[in-house]
Amino acid sequence: MAAHPDEPDTAPRQPKLLERMRIHLRTRHYSLRTEESYLDWARRFILYHNKRHPQEMGAAEVEAFLSHLAVDRQVSASTQNQAKAALLYLYRQVLGIDLPWLDEVVQARRPRRLPVVLTPAEVRSLLQHMQGTAGLIAELLYGTGMRLMEGLRLRVKDVEFARREVVVREGKGGKDRITVLPENLIIPLQTQLQKARALHEKDLADGFGRVLLPGALGVKYPNADKSWAWQWVFPSPVRSMDPRPDARTGEHLERRHHVYPESVQRAVREAARAARIAKPVTPHVLRHSFATHLLQAGYDIRTVQELLGHADVNTTMIYTHVMNKGGRGVLSPLDAL
Structure with a gap:
């Protein structure tokens, strides 16, 4: 039954996506450094695709973002792999979407130094x-x-x-x-x-x-x-x-x-x-x-x-x-x- 227009809306506000991700990470006792890093990568991913919601995106957008990091930003292999791990967590743990294609996204090989x-x-x-x-x-x-x-x-x-x-x-x-x-x-x-x-x-x-x-x-x-x-x-x-x-x-x-x-x-x-x-x-x-x-x-x-x-x-x-x-x-x- 819909609430009367004059009655205050008492329904609890659903936290936004990044806040949900933060709560999820804290519930599982991830370190503060990991929390900040994962949230930052999720934020960058969303901004790169003009603030589209991750549920509306798929393999092509993830690959485009990871390629952008490697080609345009020229980040190291470990940085690119960290971004991929953050997006894996976002989709699988927070959104509850099991995306097998994300495993197939090419993972940069760390050069043996x-x-x-x-x-x-x-x-x-x-x-x-x-x-x-x-x-x-x-x-x-x-x-x-x-x-x-x-x-x-x-x-x-x-x-x-x-x-x-x-x-x-x-x-x-x-x-x-x-x-x-x-x-x-x-x-x-x-x-x-x-x-x-x-x-x-x-x-x-x-x-x-x-x-x-x-x-x-x-x-x-x-x-x-x-x-x-x-x-x-x-x-x-x-x-x-x-x-x-x-x-x-x-x-x-x-x-x-x-x-x-x-x-x-x-x-x-x-x-x-x-x-x-x-x-x-x-x-x-x-x-x-x-x-x-x-x-x-x-x-x-x-x-x-x-x-x-x-x-x-x-x-x-x-x-x-x-x-x-x-x-x-x-x-x-x-x-x-």
């Missing part, structure tokens, strides 16, 4: 040109082989000083693993934790101090987000509003996040420039250097695979191609003259 690896002398020079929290994070990345976000998301409870190990939670692929804690970082990390604890106690005194917890732990354990064990090892110097609503109250809380990755990336770039390293240096290069230097030291490749968290040993094998052997260990005929 050799990783950039620093020599031990270059690593030493790089770290000498870094200081403060960013310098400690860089040392941790090189000393443990962690990815940048794995290091930044490190919680107090996951640093095992007595066992000389670091527990990496929800690494790439959602897997946990254990890596080595360097002896040289024990005292610096303990000092960092003292600073972080003082900051946390000040937040608690000011009525804050609630940290973001993974999944639904905040609902299951209401006060766990205030406990010291769950705090970040590298907290941000400033508090900010959480873009996601709290699982219990539905409100946006003011929290202290971990250090932003951009600050560490910038510090590494500046240190590489100051050290006059003629290679493209990023925090991830320290992970590559960790793996290569362990293999050069004679450690078994399976051990290195476990420390890095690679699912396939073939991924770890790439570091054998950049070991310091001078062109695969071959003596150049010029040197034999």
Whole structure:
């Protein structure tokens, strides 16, 4: 029965497509970075086709968009594949449309590149040109082989000083693993934790101090987000509003996040420039250097695979191609003259 013209419309408003996609991603506990990335690709896809609804489009429009990215925008293969994954999620999970043709859309092949690896002398020079929290994070990345976000998301409870190990939670692929804690970082990390604890106690005194917890732990354990064990090892110097609503109250809380990755990336770039390293240096290069230097030291490749968290040993094998052997260990005929 239709509502009377004078009566207010009490029917709940259906969220728009991108809002539905956001809710769907959050319900399945996707990370904020993945959420923002998928929503951005869906938005670009819609705008590219003059704001047509995805339900009105098909294989031709998806192929045209992916081709536009590769040909006109000249994006990398990994970027194009990320866009395809976002559109797959949009159609299959959000719209509930199983489109077998989307699997047949050509997926760009990622070129197999050799990783950039620093020599031990270059690593030493790089770290000498870094200081403060960013310098400690860089040392941790090189000393443990962690990815940048794995290091930044490190919680107090996951640093095992007595066992000389670091527990990496929800690494790439959602897997946990254990890596080595360097002896040289024990005292610096303990000092960092003292600073972080003082900051946390000040937040608690000011009525804050609630940290973001993974999944639904905040609902299951209401006060766990205030406990010291769950705090970040590298907290941000400033508090900010959480873009996601709290699982219990539905409100946006003011929290202290971990250090932003951009600050560490910038510090590494500046240190590489100051050290006059003629290679493209990023925090991830320290992970590559960790793996290569362990293999050069004679450690078994399976051990290195476990420390890095690679699912396939073939991924770890790439570091054998950049070991310091001078062109695969071959003596150049010029040197034999």
